[in-house]
């Protein structure tokens with residue numbers, strides 16, 4: 001859970017080679033990387049810039065006389081900073097640097113760079129590399145810094161699957177300006193399943209513990225109740241169980257789309273790139289945020305013992321919450337999706353609704369009202385309505401500011417909170433729709449029934465959470481919201497008997513969970529005592545600090 005120093009080798013280094021190195025280059029590098037003869041990382045972020053890639057400062061200047069690129073770190077802010085596995089483990093890196101050829105700045109490009117000697121593992125001359133120090137979590141990963149002092153690499157170390165620099169310095173452009181961002185798009189495509197998994201771990205711990213923990217009464221005179229029987233506890237945990245399933249289903253879809261994109265790009269078709277970028281930008285942001293919230297609620301649902309490291313939930317939280325920042329800070333990525341939404345609105349206004357992609361076609365179709373009692377399809381229409389309403393409002397705000405003479409960037413900034421709201425609603429609609437589609441496809445009737453209950457819980461919870469938007473223009477009445485509330489409580493109670501099975505079905509082993517509270521056998525109290533006794537402070541009855549500090553204090557006459 002704390003991460004693995006080679007994680008980025010598999011998660012980004014190899015995928016970057018697969019997607020961006022030419023077949024010829026990969027004959028040399030890929031097999032070696034796959035056999036782990038070389039260990040790599042993905043070095044893009046710098047001390048001064050992470051979000052705004054166009055301002056990366058590391059330069060790769062082409063020297064036509066030697067046919068080499070000269071990598072250089074011009075100032076302190078240009079140091080690579082954060083890449084996982086860079087500090088101590090990797091001897092190679094895919095380095096993203098601003099490429100300069102014949103004095104022309106050609107923007108960020110990826111290069112394979114050797115950092116350390118393959119035998120001694122010592123850093124090479126011209127390279128400064130090290131670890132950035134302890135972090136909130138992920139402390140088994142050596143996130144690192146890296147500087148170049150006019151460090152030379154062969155021309156052929158530019159990853160040349162999509163763009164090239166010929167020996168004479170002629171630049172051959174890629175088919176899409178952002179094709180070099182593919183390693184990030186890949187991780188973002190996988191993040192919904194990854195985060196769903198983190199949320200699932202925390203929920204397994206909290207739900208199991210909530211059936212062991214007995215405290216208080218619902219009806220007087222009987223045995224104290226399992227805390228999972230409290231409606232508040234169910235409300236804290238069950239909607240997140242639904243989300244963990246929903247994120248996993250949505251993630252399967254984005255992974256499939258990414259694989260499709262890879263194949264299409266290889267045949268020169270880059271048309272899916274904008275759609276997938278917009279989709280994964282929104283999804284990664286919403287999923288990481290809701291996962292962090294869900295894990296924190298799971299921790300609190302375990303009361304005092306949730307705060308102990310014996311719960312292990314704090315470590316899961318630390319790792320998961322990193323996802324709000326890595327692969328694009330969430331606000332920045334929500335605004336990337338917002339660009340796509342605003343463009344869609346502009347297309348509709350220009351009478352080109354027919355050109356809209358399937359995920360945004362609903363923005364052009366108005367619905368007057370819904371009959372929620374008819375079922376999930378009506379909820380989908382309600383989600384579409386709130387997303388459409390907010391997307392149009394935010395877009396109109398931006399477009400009006402533009403029309404009034406504001407500069408594009410200023411108008412954008414003044415509309416940005418509203419735009420991020422639109423992106424979230426659009427993404428939550430997507431999650432609900434993929435959840436619905438996935439449940440409809442389940443063949444086993446008993447499984448389908450339980451998952452359908454979770455789906456109903458999800459749509460009621462989500463609609464209630466978006467109620468402000470739905471009430472704003474009178475789309476939903478307050479009596480409809482009362483119906484949603486009643487449904488929500490109905491499904492909390494209905495799911496209760498299946499709650500343990502729903503988390504057990506994720507099949508985490510005790511070794512994976514590392515939680516005293518979440519043990520499969522439920523022997524929480526005995527093991528909490530054993531865990532506490534094993535604490536380093538309990539190795540001796542009297543600590544050295546007693547002689548050193550406590551006694552002088554206690555014996556002092558002052």
Ligand SMILES: CCCCCCCCCC/C=C\CCCCC/C=C/C(=O)SCCNC(=O)CCNC(=O)[C@H](O)C(C)(C)COP(=O)(O)OP(=O)(O)OC[C@H]1O[C@@H](n2cnc3c(N)ncnc32)[C@H](O)[C@@H]1OP(=O)(O)O
Nearest residue numbers: 011050051052053178181190194273274277326327328339
């Ligand atoms: C099986 C393995 C799976 C593994 C994943 C599992 C994860 C869970 C388990 C985790 C466990 C351990 C692993 C931990 C991993 C952590 C690793 C972390 C790595 C990193 O963080 S790497 C660094 C990531 N950095 C970023 O993400 C930076 C964010 N910034 C950007 O991406 C960009 O700067 C930008 C997109 C914000 C803006 O780019 P810019 O070039 O300035 O463009 P704009 O001017 O804004 O836009 C111009 C147009 O280009 C379009 N665009 C931008 N990007 C793309 C893209 N990628 N594809 C297509 N189109 C793109 C943009 O939309 C604009 O279009 P428009 O003009 O509007 O039409």
Ligand SMILES: Cc1cc2nc3c(=O)[nH]c(=O)nc-3n(C[C@H](O)[C@H](O)[C@H](O)COP(=O)(O)OP(=O)(O)OC[C@H]3O[C@@H](n4cnc5c(N)ncnc54)[C@H](O)[C@@H]3O)c2cc1C
Nearest residue numbers: 042043044045049050051082083084322326327328329331
């Ligand atoms: C655990 C972890 C692992 C990482 N692994 C890697 C790795 O392997 N390789 C790698 O290269 N990098 C890695 N990173 C770096 C990571 O990708 C960046 O930190 C991330 O992209 C955010 O960029 P930043 O740090 O520049 O944030 P900043 O952009 O400085 O963000 C600070 C604030 O400014 C806001 N902001 C910035 N730009 C805008 C904008 N245009 N509009 C509105 N608000 C804005 C943000 O929303 C945020 O609130 C890792 C980071 C972490 C935490």
